[in-house]
Amino acid sequence: MGNGYSSVRKTSDIKKTYHVPDCRYVSGHSIGIIAVDLKYPKLPGNVVNATTYDFPVLYKKVEFQIEQLFEGDAKLKDTIIAAAKELEKEGVRAVVGACGFFANFQKDVADALEIPAFLSSMVQLPMIKTGLKSGKKIGIITASGNDITDKMLRDMGVTPEDCYIEDIGSVEGFKTIRYEYPYLDNESVAQTIVQAAKNLVEQHDDVGAILLECSDIPPYAYMVQDEVGLPVFDFITLINWAHHATTQKPYFGYF
Incomplete structure (x- = not known):
């Protein structure tokens, strides 16, 4: 073959x-x-x-x-x-x-x-954008918002205007992952991620889908979807x- x-x-x-x-x-x-x-x-x-x-x-x-x-x-x-x-x-x-x-x-x-x-x-961004109604945007939950640059988004096939960025890297509830603690505060991490999704849809009524940038977040994808009722993409969908x-x-x- x-x-x-x-x-x-x-x-x-x-x-x-x-x-x-x-x-x-x-x-x-x-x-x-x-x-x-x-x-x-x-x-x-x-x-x-x-x-x-x-x-x-x-x-x-x-x-x-x-x-x-x-x-x-x-x-x-x-x-x-x-x-x-x-x-x-x-x-x-x-x-x-x-x-x-x-x-x-x-x-x-x-x-x-x-x-x-x-x-x-984030290579999924163009596909997500293609599937959304005109005017809808993608909410990205990330472990380091400052490092998602306009250039990176364009290299991934979208424009900065297509996306909203929600940074959880500096949030207290995510620190056991972000800073490599030898234990996982699972409840706190879950609450942080779900709250980030709520923030996106409450602050922006044109969010049509959520993308989870970080490879540690997919365990909570179903919780995000339960909370906001939108398509959720992550590393595992990819x-x-x-x-x-x-x-x-x-x-x-x-x-």
């Missing part, structure tokens, strides 16, 4: 002989995830909790200060590209990052690989989309 894809789909396939030009020590993971080495509890639903997924994923750890990633420090470029290439070599079919601020390196990594790279939850696009399966049923 093209692009190195090979699959076993039905009983008759077991009888085939497979010749794989680039055999690896492990296989079957569609998504590779670049994860910064951060030490704090990570709930199911977090990008770097493997139980979040109904399919195998492969992680690659990178080591630098998260603030460098927020700021788009150019010194990180080679490290991030190297991690992405290692994941590609191990046979993943798409690469993502475990922080929305990998958006700073989206083009660099996409240009360096032969497989797709969807490094940030990763599920990329997985299904790269591992299409036959349909069974009747007609």
Whole structure:
């Protein structure tokens, strides 16, 4: 099959002989995830909790200060590209990052690989915008509002005027994640995120959807949706989309 894809789909396939030009020590993971080495509890639903997924994923750890990633420090470029290439070599079919601020390196990594790279939850912004009624905007809940620049939004395919930014990085209730505490104040984090969503819709009546930038926030996506009644996009909607696009399966049923 093209692009190195090979699959076993039905009983008759077991009888085939497979010749794989680039055999690896492990296989079957569609998504590779670049994860910064951060030490704090990570709930199911977090990008770097493997139980979040109904399919195998492969992680690659990178080591630098998260603030460098927020700021788009150019010194990180080679490290991030190297991690992405290692994941590609191990046979993943798409690469993502475990922080929305990998958006700073989206083009660099996409240009360096032969497989797709969807490094940030924010690559979904143009698709969300396309689906919304004219005049509706996207509310972004983020761990570092000051670092979502106009340039970043334009690089992601939208304009600053398309979005409202709600920063939770400096909110007291989010500090156990933001500053790598060895424990998680789950109730406080949940309240902080839900309140951020409420702030967006109360202050802006033209919000049509919510995007959760941070890879730590998806465990609370259902709470946000329960509270504001809007579509909620996050890293997991992105990763599920990329997985299904790269591992299409036959349909069974009747007609």
